[in-house]
Amino acid sequence: MPKEALKVAIAGLGTVGGGTVKVLQNHADEIAARCGRPVVITAVAALSKEGLGFDISGYAWYDDAVAMAKDADADVFVELIGGSEGVARAAVEAALNAGRHVVTANKALIAHHGKALSRLAESKGVSLNYEAAVAGGIPVIKSIREALAGNTLKRVQGIMNGTCNYILTTMREEGLDFDKVLKDAQDLGYAEADPSFDIDGVDTAHKLAILTSVAFGVELNFKDVHVEGIRHISAVDIQFAEELGYRIKLLGVASRENGTLEQRVHPTMVPLDSPLAHVEGVFNAVVIDGDEVDTVMQVGRGAGERPTASAVVGDITDIARGISLPTFSVPADKLESVPTRDMNEHVGAYYVRLSLLDQPGVFADVAAALRDHQVSMESMIQRAREPGEPVPVVLTTHETTEANMRAALDAIAKLDSVTEKPRMIRIEG
Amino acid sequence: MPKEALKVAIAGLGTVGGGTVKVLQNHADEIAARCGRPVVITAVAALSKEGLGFDISGYAWYDDAVAMAKDADADVFVELIGGSEGVARAAVEAALNAGRHVVTANKALIAHHGKALSRLAESKGVSLNYEAAVAGGIPVIKSIREALAGNTLKRVQGIMNGTCNYILTTMREEGLDFDKVLKDAQDLGYAEADPSFDIDGVDTAHKLAILTSVAFGVELNFKDVHVEGIRHISAVDIQFAEELGYRIKLLGVASRENGTLEQRVHPTMVPLDSPLAHVEGVFNAVVIDGDEVDTVMQVGRGAGERPTASAVVGDITDIARGISLPTFSVPADKLESVPTRDMNEHVGAYYVRLSLLDQPGVFADVAAALRDHQVSMESMIQRAREPGEPVPVVLTTHETTEANMRAALDAIAKLDSVTEKPRMIRIEG
Numbered sequence: 100m101p102k103e104a105l106k107v108a109i110a111g112l113g114t115v116g117g118g119t120v121k122v123l124q125n126h127a128d129e130i131a132a133r134c135g136r137p138v139v140i141t142a143v144a145a146l147s148k149e150g151l152g153f154d155i156s157g158y159a160w161y162d163d164a165v166a167m168a169k170d171a172d173a174d175v176f177v178e179l180i181g182g183s184e185g186v187a188r189a190a191v192e193a194a195l196n197a198g199r200h201v202v203t204a205n206k207a208l209i210a211h212h213g214k215a216l217s218r219l220a221e222s223k224g225v226s227l228n229y230e231a232a233v234a235g236g237i238p239v240i241k242s243i244r245e246a247l248a249g250n251t252l253k254r255v256q257g258i259m260n261g262t263c264n265y266i267l268t269t270m271r272e273e274g275l276d277f278d279k280v281l282k283d284a285q286d287l288g289y290a291e292a293d294p295s296f297d298i299d300g301v302d303t304a305h306k307l308a309i310l311t312s313v314a315f316g317v318e319l320n321f322k323d324v325h326v327e328g329i330r331h332i333s334a335v336d337i338q339f340a341e342e343l344g345y346r347i348k349l350l351g352v353a354s355r356e357n358g359t360l361e362q363r364v365h366p367t368m369v370p371l372d373s374p375l376a377h378v379e380g381v382f383n384a385v386v387i388d389g390d391e392v393d394t395v396m397q398v399g400r401g402a403g404e405r406p407t408a409s410a411v412v413g414d415i416t417d418i419a420r421g422i423s424l425p426t427f428s429v430p431a432d433k434l435e436s437v438p439t440r441d442m443n444e445h446v447g448a449y450y451v452r453l454s455l456l457d458q459p460g461v462f463a464d465v466a467a468a469l470r471d472h473q474v475s476m477e478s479m480i481q482r483a484r485e486p487g488e489p490v491p492v493v494l495t496t497h498e499t500t501e502a503n504m505r506a507a508l509d510a511i512a513k514l515d516s517v518t519e520k521p522r523m524i525r526i527e528g
Numbered sequence: 529m530p531k532e533a534l535k536v537a538i539a540g541l542g543t544v545g546g547g548t549v550k551v552l553q554n555h556a557d558e559i560a561a562r563c564g565r566p567v568v569i570t571a572v573a574a575l576s577k578e579g580l581g582f583d584i585s586g587y588a589w590y591d592d593a594v595a596m597a598k599d600a601d602a603d604v605f606v607e608l609i610g611g612s613e614g615v616a617r618a619a620v621e622a623a624l625n626a627g628r629h630v631v632t633a634n635k636a637l638i639a640h641h642g643k644a645l646s647r648l649a650e651s652k653g654v655s656l657n658y659e660a661a662v663a664g665g666i667p668v669i670k671s672i673r674e675a676l677a678g679n680t681l682k683r684v685q686g687i688m689n690g691t692c693n694y695i696l697t698t699m700r701e702e703g704l705d706f707d708k709v710l711k712d713a714q715d716l717g718y719a720e721a722d723p724s725f726d727i728d729g730v731d732t733a734h735k736l737a738i739l740t741s742v743a744f745g746v747e748l749n750f751k752d753v754h755v756e757g758i759r760h761i762s763a764v765d766i767q768f769a770e771e772l773g774y775r776i777k778l779l780g781v782a783s784r785e786n787g788t789l790e791q792r793v794h795p796t797m798v799p800l801d802s803p804l805a806h807v808e809g810v811f812n813a814v815v816i817d818g819d820e821v822d823t824v825m826q827v828g829r830g831a832g833e834r835p836t837a838s839a840v841v842g843d844i845t846d847i848a849r850g851i852s853l854p855t856f857s858v859p860a861d862k863l864e865s866v867p868t869r870d871m872n873e874h875v876g877a878y879y880v881r882l883s884l885l886d887q888p889g890v891f892a893d894v895a896a897a898l899r900d901h902q903v904s905m906e907s908m909i910q911r912a913r914e915p916g917e918p919v920p921v922v923l924t925t926h927e928t929t930e931a932n933m934r935a936a937l938d939a940i941a942k943l944d945s946v947t948e949k950p951r952m953i954r955i956e957g
Contacts, residue, residue: 122678122820132745132858133677230675236821238667238675245851246659246667248562249551249841316561374827377803391551392665392828392838398803399824409821412678422674422851429561 102136105419108171108199110164110190111179112145112155115204115231118408119177120153123415130412134419142171144190168194175200175418177411183207195219195227202414204231204407210305210321213312214434217426227426228414233306234259236406237399238413239385243314244428250389252314256352256527257385258378259306261401262290262297263329263349267366268379271337271346277330289381299328300349300364307351311362312427314387315355316434319427320362323439327365331522336452339480339493340368340524343450346376350527359440368450368526374398375528443502448477448526451496453511454489454519455481461516462492468514472507474499489518495526531565534848537600537628539593539619540608541574541584544633544660547837548606549582552844559841563848571600573619597623604629604847606840612636624648624656631843633660633836639734639750642741643863646855656855657843662735663688663812665835666828667842672743672816673857679818681743685781685956688735690810690830691719691726692758692778696795697808700766700775706759718810728757729778729793736780740791741856743816744784745863748856749791752868756794760951765881768909768922769797769953772879775805779956788869797879797955803827872931877906877955880925882940883918883948884910890945891921897943901936903928918947924955 107123109116123130123140131137144161145151161167168176168190176194178201180187187208194201195216203209209216209229220227230240234257243252258264262284269280281298284290296302308321329349340347345368353362369376374396378384383401388394400406427434455461462479469476475497483490496504508521536552538545552559552569560566573590574580590596597605597619605623607630609616616637623630624645632638638645638658649656659669663686672681687693691713698709710727713719725731737750758778769776774797782791798805803825807813812830817823829835856863884890891908898905904926912919925933937950 118820126678126680126820129680129745130677132862133673133854135854135859237824238671241670241675242667244562245846245849246670246842247838248559248845249555249838251555251558316558372806372808374803374806377801377806379801389838391547391555391834391841393832393835395666395826395828397824397826400822403822405820406822409676409678409818412820413675416677417674420674420851420853422849424849425562425564430564433561 104137104139105175106139106141106173107175107177107415108142108167108173109140109177109179110144110167111181112143112151113179114404115407115411116145116179117151117153118404119179119411120155122405122408122412124153130416134416136419138415138419141173142167164190165193168199169197173199175202175415177415178203178205179411181205183211188212191216192219195223195225198223198225200226200418202228202411204229204411206232206302206305206309210308210319213309213319213426214431218431220426221431226418226423228417229309230414231407231410233309234383234385235399235401235403236409237383237385237397237401238410239310239397240313242395242397243387244424247387247389247392250391252387252389254352254354254388255310255314255385256350257383258348258375259351259383259385259401260297260303260349261381261383262294264379264383265289265381266298267329267332267347267349270334271341274334276334277332298330300326303349303351303364307353307362307364311353311360312434314353315360315437316427316429317360317437318434320439323362325363325365325442329366332366335491336522336524339452342480343478343495344371345369345526346371347524348375352527355437358437360437361440361445363442363445366524368524370528373528443500443505445501446498448498449496449504450524450526451494451508452522453492453517455492456516456518457485457488457490458516464514464516465511468510469507471510472503474503474507533566533568534604535568535570535602536604536606536844537571537596537602538569538606538608539573539596540610541572541580542608543833544836544840545574545608546580546582547833548608548840549584551834551837551841553582559845563845565848567844567848570602571596593619594622597628598626602628604631604844606844607632607634608840610634612640617641620645621648624652624654627652627654629655629847631657631840633840635661635731635734635738639737639748642738642748642855643860647860649855650860655847655852657846658738659843660836660839662738663814664828664830664832665838666812666814666826666830667839668739668814668826669742670842671824671826673853676816676818676821679820681816681818683781683783683817684739684743684814685779686812686814687777687804687807688780688812688814688830689726689732689778690812691723693808693812694718694810695727696758696761696776696778699763700770703763705763706761727759729755732778732780732793736782736791736793740782740789741863743782744789745856745858746789746866747863749868752791754792754794754871758795761795764920765951765953768881771909772907772924773800774798774955775800776953777804781956784866787866789866790869790874792871792874795953797953799957802957872929872934874930875927877927878925878933879953879955880923880937881951882921882946884921885945885947886914886917886919887945893943893945894940897939898936900939901932903932903936
């Protein structure tokens with residue numbers, strides 16, 4: 100006897116919502132064969148029916164997503180509205196309360212309210228799936244939650260914002276500065292009119308907080324993510340990086356060690372011999388380090404209509420197949436509360452770019468400031484010579500603590516021969 | 529009420545079997561939390577108890593894996609013996625017949641008998657999981673079978689043999705020839721005493737045949753995989769590849785197009801700007817192209833005790849969580865039988881290395897042979913000059929058919945000025 104169809108209601112018919120409708124429509128036969136039952140859309144909700152570009156005539160129409168979440172004839176409520184509050188949150192809560200499974204691509208919602216929502220889903224015996232919220236089409240949540248269930252994970256890190264990676268890649272390839280490339284990216288539709296959410300690292304931080312919870316079985320803690328964006332990266336930094344054997348990427352990095360958790364988002368010098376360095380343009384990548392599997396890297400499109408819809412549909416087919424798992428790997432009441440390591444305790448190597456007056460003895464003052472704060476220099480480059488004028492000087496350090504590095508930079512910034520605020524980029528791996 | 533423990537019997541206590549025992553022992557608490565039930569080993573089978581290095585005193589002992597498959601107090605039978613016939617096959621059949629789930633890392637078994645075994649598993653309502661059989665710790669089967677269920681896949685390709693990738697990487701890094709590096713790899717334990725299974729591409733072909741079936745929903749067809757190994761790759765080829773902007777990798781590539789299937793394993797020139805080119809040493813990688821997700825690449829350790837055990841345990845935790853799927857994405861009777869495209873119809877670009885007598889007019893004969901077979905040259909390099917002596921000459925072609933390329937090479941091989949059999953390497957992407 101064939102199983103009953105899985106009924107799906109989709110809220111939000113923008114880029115990802117439209118993509119999800121199309122993927123479910125275009126792949127209906129394959130999906131039915133793979134799931135052993137049809138997956139059918141029964142209802143859709145959006146602000147307007149105008150200009151959709153696909154056929155929704157067979158579906159119940161709602162202009163109120165919360166009403167659809169409560170009333171629709173659906174097993175699964177798919178939230179593709181966006182935003183951590185407002186309609187998206189209200190609709191997801193209503194759907195869970197009504198005993199429906201929820202699939203969402205909403206990283207802000209999960210990063211801010213994931214724990215409460217996972218409790219609610221558990222209490223109702225339904226799934227809350229969010230593969231599309233992190234790194235788009237890359238199946239990183241499934242990989243962590245299922246495939247690597249035999250591992251204690253040590254670190255997760257990734258390039259999780261395509262806008263930033265596109266900007267950094269284009270700056271390098273074209274030798275252009277940040278502002279120019281951002282403007283071009285906006286014109287091409289790769290960056291939002293208000294790009295701060297992406298370029299200041301908030302989007303990456305949302306995704307990292309989610310990854311951290313599922314990877315380490317800890318409570319979501321978005322507010323303690325250390326976040327720096329890419330606005331201060333210059334074409335000069337990118338050139339020096341290449342010369343030193345690195346490429347600059349905006350990384351989100353989370354690690355669990357000695358009973359503390361580190362979550363940080365910042366521009367990072369990645370060694371050129373690392374595959375991560377070669378993830379370019381709008382592509383995303385996530386690297387997972389487990390105690391058994393060692394390292395697994397996954398690369399793919401982190402955004403866009405179809406790749407994101409692919410992840411949403413993967414979550415739906417899991418439900419169709421009866422796959423139901425705790426939201427963050429373990430039940431919500433087993434998630435640990437782990438203290439955040441102070442960023443000052445971070446240990447790593449650093450790249451520093453100074454603007455120094457080109458005059459005798461000036462570098463001795465810099466070297467002394469480093470020495471006074473126990474920072475050991477690994478290399479120094481001064482290419483330009485312009486006696487009496489400011490020239491860029493770049494140095495890299497051996498491993499030290501963030502506290503020492505910051506103290507050294509504060510001291511260096513106060514030197515008379517230093518003409519601009521020193522720039523620092525962390526080196527990874 | 530807590531769920532009952534999942535009981536596991538493990539056959540084969542070599543590298544991967546031992547790793548699986550250790551992973552299940554060391555991660556018992558985490559696995560129980562993640563699965564909502566304990567996963568316990570109840571029985572083990574091997575040829576000898578000697579020198580295991582881990583404690584099996586709590587488990588029922590069998591020196592006959594088939595007897596264990598029939599009689600053990602176990603829900604899951606884990607086959608880590610190896611080989612496509614003999615005990616491994618008999619034990620897996622016995623376990624399935626006894627209504628037990630089966631987890632295996634045995635690519636030869638699945639490549640040769642996967643279809644019959646999947647029918648048997650289905651008829652008994654149990655799972656047959658084999659994530660560890662392809663690319664070790666990389667969760668590629670789960671990604672294809674579950675995460676990408678909303679896609680029609682177009683192509684899967686990968687570096688799936690760590691021995692070959694280690695040899696090719698070391699040849700490049702050290703500038704050494706194949707025989708020397710193979711010998712070193714054997715001394716280091718990275719290559720078997722009889723390395724033919726790896727270096728002649730058979731191991732990759734097993735994995736590719738499995739990937740092909742699960743990716744395209746087609747019947748396994750190992751015998752029609754076109755297989756070439758890496759024995760004929762020379763240090764000179766690797767140097768020229770680098771100069772031309774490529775790196776040589778042993779790839780398995782499968783694609784479904786126009787109602788035919790292409791499955792081929794051969795050394796391939798991969799462009800340096802592709803992330804695949806930077807997967808080095810013993811690492812494996814699989815690239816999946818879907819019509820919705822676009823491209824997803826996964827990189828990780830394709831072999832070794834712990835990474836492979838990680839994949840085996842992932843398959844076991846899936847069973848503990850009640851995840852049960854058709855072996856090759858769709859039920860066995862829905863797998864399509866798709867004709868294999870003749871390799872002569874393959875279309876691609878080619879690298880050709882000739883040994884030519886350095887004398888006037890000799891290259892004109894080569895160019896004429898290419899022209900006569902509709903092969904269009906893209907570049908030519910002749911570095912050395914030794915009038916009257918053989919020198920290496922390398923050329924690359926634009927896209928052409930394999931049939932044309934082979935006919936051109938046959939004609940070239942017959943020229944008096946050609947002193948060795950021409951070498952050909954396909955260029956991808």
